[in-house]
Amino acid sequence: MPRRPAAPSRAVVGIREPEHPFAYIVSESIKIDIWSDIACPWCYIGKRNLEGGIAALGESGPDVEIEYHSFELAPDTPVDFEGSEVDFLARHKGLPEERVQQMLQHVTGVAANAGLTYDFDALQHTNTLKAHELLHFAKEQGLQLELSERLFRAYFTEGRHVGRVDELVELAAEVGLDADAARAALESGRFAAAVQSDIAQAGAYGINGVPFFVIDGKYGISGAQPAEVFAQAIAQVAEEQAA
Amino acid sequence: MSTAQTTPATDAPAPAPFAMIAGDPSAMVCEGDVCYIPGTEG
Numbered sequence: 001m002p003r004r005p006a007a008p009s010r011a012v013v014g015i016r017e018p019e020h021p022f023a024y025i026v027s028e029s030i031k032i033d034i035w036s037d038i039a040c041p042w043c044y045i046g047k048r049n050l051e052g053g054i055a056a057l058g059e060s061g062p063d064v065e066i067e068y069h070s071f072e073l074a075p076d077t078p079v080d081f082e083g084s085e086v087d088f089l090a091r092h093k094g095l096p097e098e099r100v101q102q103m104l105q106h107v108t109g110v111a112a113n114a115g116l117t118y119d120f121d122a123l124q125h126t127n128t129l130k131a132h133e134l135l136h137f138a139k140e141q142g143l144q145l146e147l148s149e150r151l152f153r154a155y156f157t158e159g160r161h162v163g164r165v166d167e168l169v170e171l172a173a174e175v176g177l178d179a180d181a182a183r184a185a186l187e188s189g190r191f192a193a194a195v196q197s198d199i200a201q202a203g204a205y206g207i208n209g210v211p212f213f214v215i216d217g218k219y220g221i222s223g224a225q226p227a228e229v230f231a232q233a234i235a236q237v238a239e240e241q242a243a
Numbered sequence: 244m245s246t247a248q249t250t251p252a253t254d255a256p257a258p259a260p261f262a263m264i265a266g267d268p269s270a271m272v273c274e275g276d277v278c279y280i281p282g283t284e285g
Binding site for chain 2: 037040041042043045073074088089092093103107110205206207208209210211212214215217218219220221222223224225226229233
């Protein structure tokens with residue numbers, strides 16, 4: 001069953017100078033940095049599990065602020081790939097199609113348990129660079145969480161093409177972003193450097209796979225962990241803050 | 244992160260300023276085009 005995430009933090013005032021990659025919040029809210037790619041099936045599941053962990057802490061749980069960071073799993077992927085997800089994986093991994101089908105069925109089942117509907121038959125494999133640029137634009141506008149959810153759903157559930165500017169602009173508008181400003185941001189490449197900066201930061205930390213979560217700059221969590229793991233980590237940080 | 248010992252220490256990335264939480268060892272991650280359980284063949 002899908003779980004509602006905790007309300008996004010309001011604590012945008014009081015952020016220390018962001019010379020540190022985890023812009024620590026002076027307030028009592030807990031910062032959660034996530035390295036993720038829209039084309040990563042376990043990132044969407046991990047997102048749901050994190051939301052479940054936050055929800056499990058209840059109304060009295062700590063405020064959290066979530067920030068997504070870019071990670072491109074396959075930067076060499078063309079924007080327009082002719083073929084199915086099975087074709088793509090079979091070609092790149094060199095696995096038999098039957099094996100790829102089994103892998104996709106497995107992840108589809110796990111996604112369903114997390115309340116997500118994955119449709120790999122409809123999925124349009126593409127390059128996610130522009131989607132990442134849009135996520136940075138959305139962060140600037142205070143709508144990054146809304147857009148990340150919209151992009152994941154568009155990609156894994158709806159078979160939308162998240163590599164094309166026109167489609168990204170539509171999705172941006174759906175979450176309340178200004179369509180013209182979003183298009184200008186994408187066409188200018190204004191956030192391309194921010195995307196690469198995120199990727200470089202991941203590399204510097206030895207983050208090779210996603211999803212990867214950093215809780216309040218203190219604890220790293222790799223993979224689509226169960227909700228309980230996130231809840232325990234957040235609760236631990238809250239206890240440390242209170243000590 | 245590679246565990247190879249041939250890379251000079253000076254080339255190693257700076258240690259991450261966080262401690263890792265192991266959590267569920269079967270949690271899946273994606274790397275490149277492939278998703279797998281860390282420590283397995285994938």
